[in-house]
Structures are given as structure tokens and as C-alpha cells.
Amino acid sequence: MSDVTPTHVLFTVPEWRTEAEIQLCEPATSRGVYVVTDRTCFHPVSHIWPDHPADRGTIGLGDRCFDVTGCFTGAVDLATSTLYVGTDIPVKRDVPGWAFVVVHHIAEDAQWRKGDTVILSVDRAYQQALSRGHSAGHLSSLALNKVLHSDYWRKDASRKDELGHYDFHSYAQQQSIVSEDKSTDTYRLGKTLRKRGFNTADMLANLVALTDLINQQLEIWRHSGAAVVMRREGVQLTDSRYWQCDLGEEEVIEIPCGGSHIQSLSEYSALFVQFEHVSDQELIMVTHTKP
Structure with missing residues (x-):
């Protein structure tokens, strides 16, 4: 034994x-x-x-x-x-x-x-760069959901994110990659998403304006300098861990996550997204940060 x-x-x-x-x-x-x-x-x-x-x-x-x-x-x-x-x-x-x-x-x-x-x-610098990228991915997904919530859903989608918005990110996400000061999310825009009531064509047509709105939201959150806390249910590798942040949206949000993260939004000097429209079936959101 x-x-x-x-x-x-x-x-x-x-x-x-x-x-x-x-x-x-x-x-x-x-x-x-x-x-x-x-x-x-x-x-x-x-x-x-x-x-x-x-x-x-x-x-x-x-x-x-x-x-x-x-x-x-x-x-x-x-x-x-x-x-x-x-x-x-x-x-x-x-x-x-x-x-x-x-x-x-x-x-x-x-x-x-x-x-x-x-x-x-x-390697502290490398870990911190990954942490900035990972926390940024959480923030951009929340901003994306918030911007899409009111005008791009025909139905009341059952799945909501931590801020109470329709969870496009969760529904459509196909792949996520964290790298140094970057997070890359690949979204599948297939029939299933449209059946749930999402207006894919409208989103793609308005992508430039949506990018601006998302980046405006991210800038508001970045300027808040809010603390980021990793709540742990234990110290073992498999114990549940949660990313917590007060974004000024009525209550502290909490996202299950096992990665490493920043300790404050003040660690960012820049935080913004760019989109790559691969096809009518695939969209890539890249979140960039600067320390």
C-alpha cells in the first residue's frame, strides 16, 4: 500500500x-x-x-x-x-x-x-503572464455575453452566466487556449445555437460595433481595479477552486476554475478583444492584455 x-x-x-x-x-x-x-x-x-x-x-x-x-x-x-x-x-x-x-x-x-x-x-514572470491571460478570458466572455444579451436572442435561453446574461460563451465555445497575456476562444455558430434562439447572422453583420462595445465594457471593469480572489475548498489538487471578482454588477461573481490568476484588475494596463470571422460557422475571439 x-x-x-x-x-x-x-x-x-x-x-x-x-x-x-x-x-x-x-x-x-x-x-x-x-x-x-x-x-x-x-x-x-x-x-x-x-x-x-x-x-x-x-x-x-x-x-x-x-x-x-x-x-x-x-x-x-x-x-x-x-x-x-x-x-x-x-x-x-x-x-x-x-x-x-x-x-x-x-x-x-x-x-x-x-x-x-x-x-x-x-518562472514567476511566465506564470503571471498566463494568469493575466486566463483572468482576461473570464472577463471578455462576461463582456461578450452582456453585449449580446438584449438584442441578439429571439428566445429566453435557459443557460445564464454569472451576471444573469444569456450564456453565448458557454453555448458556443468549442475550444479555449490560454497563453502569455492572451486568451483565445473559438466559437461554433451552428444550427444548435440558432435553434436556441441566437441571431448568428446579425451578430456577424455587427461584429465591428460589438467589438467596440465589448472593449468599452472591459475598460470600465479594468479601471475599477477590483480584487480577484481564488476561493479554495481545500489545498489538494482536485479540491474545487473558484475565481471571484466584484465587477460592480450588484454582487460578487464566482466562476469555477482550476487555473492560476491575477490578484487585481489593476495588474492590467490594457485589456481588449479582437475577432476573427473564420466562416459563418466559426468565430474566434482573442483577448489581449498588457501588464
């Missing part, structure tokens, strides 16, 4: 450097080793919704320091001590007998043992 425990994650605090104890160090499926520690400041890429890239950084032991070349979600079968990484994970979270962990990949064959103490250091 393995005594591996679920990873205590620190990227929501945020904390960029920490001392940790090795729980597992074993050969990776490719070159190098997988390292699992009891705690980490690294944000891993999700095996279910991989929109937010893994953090970069280093792991050091004694006088040796190694680059972390990948950081993944993993799960350990406690009965057999077997580590599964990424899409190989065969169970959902919170299944008894399993521990979900953060897996750090090192491309070299480090000969480390269970119980060794290491220093984990995250």
Missing part, C-alpha cells in the same frame, strides 16, 4: 518557491524521470481541459538544479503504487484508493529517493 498523499498546491496563493519532499521519482515514459512531491508551486496542465499550459521552472537538490520540462496531472493507485500520467489516468477525481498529484518531468535521469528534500522554483 502506497503512502503517497494528494499534492498540496500553492499556485493559488500564489507562491513561486517552496521546499518540498519527494514522494515518487521514477522513469518517465520518455526520457528522464517523473517527480512527485508532497507540495508544489507549479500549475500542471489538466488532462481533462488542457486550456491552461503548465508552469515552467526548476527543481533543485543540493548543488544540482534541473529544468522542469513538463508538468502534468497524475494519479497514483495506492493499492499498487502505480503512477498514471495525463490522459492515461483511468479514474475520476475523489475515487477512494487514489491520490491525484502534480507530476514534474525532468529530462535527465536524476537519482533521487523518496524523502529527499528539494527546492521548487516557478
Whole structure:
């Protein structure tokens, strides 16, 4: 029976450097080793919704320091001590007998043992750039829904967002990618969306004006300098986390999210969207930020 425990994650605090104890160090499926520690400041890429890239950084032991070349979600079968990484994970979270962990990949064959103490250091600038991009994606989706709410729906759509607006973003989103100071959302404008009562043709015809309205809303929110809080239901990797922000829209909004985020809208010097009209079936919204 393995005594591996679920990873205590620190990227929501945020904390960029920490001392940790090795729980597992074993050969990776490719070159190098997988390292699992009891705690980490690294944000891993999700095996279910991989929109937010893994953090970069280093792991050091004694006088040796190694680059972390990948950081993944993993799960350990406690009965057999077997580590599964990424899409190989065969169970959902919170299944008894399993521990979900953060897996750090090192491309070299480090000969480390269970119980060794290491220093984990995250590339702070890179993580903060991803955090700005991820929070910006939440803000632009809310602004998009708000601008579309009154004039582009023929029916009362059942799904509403956290501000009470018809949730175009949720209905139409096909893909989301977070990158440094950027969030890219791809929307599918198919028959299903139109059957729900959305006027796709009107939206595409008015895209320039809609872009201006969205950016005006984002500028109002940016100027508020509102705090962003990550509410955590626990410190383990699989514990639920929520992005909270008071946008001055009657109540604090809360969005379930496992990514890393900014701490205040004052961290933005610029926040705006641009659209790419790929086809009548596909629309891409790119949210840009500047620190």
C-alpha cells in the first residue's frame, strides 16, 4: 500500500518557491524521470481541459538544479503504487484508493529517493503572464455575453452566466487556449445555437460595433481595479477552486476554475478583444492584455 498523499498546491496563493519532499521519482515514459512531491508551486496542465499550459521552472537538490520540462496531472493507485500520467489516468477525481498529484518531468535521469528534500522554483514572470491571460478570458466572455444579451436572442435561453446574461460563451465555445497575456476562444455558430434562439447572422453583420462595445465594457471593469480572489475548498489538487471578482454588477461573481490568476484588475494596463470571422460557422475571439 502506497503512502503517497494528494499534492498540496500553492499556485493559488500564489507562491513561486517552496521546499518540498519527494514522494515518487521514477522513469518517465520518455526520457528522464517523473517527480512527485508532497507540495508544489507549479500549475500542471489538466488532462481533462488542457486550456491552461503548465508552469515552467526548476527543481533543485543540493548543488544540482534541473529544468522542469513538463508538468502534468497524475494519479497514483495506492493499492499498487502505480503512477498514471495525463490522459492515461483511468479514474475520476475523489475515487477512494487514489491520490491525484502534480507530476514534474525532468529530462535527465536524476537519482533521487523518496524523502529527499528539494527546492521548487516557478518562472514567476511566465506564470503571471498566463494568469493575466486566463483572468482576461473570464472577463471578455462576461463582456461578450452582456453585449449580446438584449438584442441578439429571439428566445429566453435557459443557460445564464454569472451576471444573469444569456450564456453565448458557454453555448458556443468549442475550444479555449490560454497563453502569455492572451486568451483565445473559438466559437461554433451552428444550427444548435440558432435553434436556441441566437441571431448568428446579425451578430456577424455587427461584429465591428460589438467589438467596440465589448472593449468599452472591459475598460470600465479594468479601471475599477477590483480584487480577484481564488476561493479554495481545500489545498489538494482536485479540491474545487473558484475565481471571484466584484465587477460592480450588484454582487460578487464566482466562476469555477482550476487555473492560476491575477490578484487585481489593476495588474492590467490594457485589456481588449479582437475577432476573427473564420466562416459563418466559426468565430474566434482573442483577448489581449498588457501588464
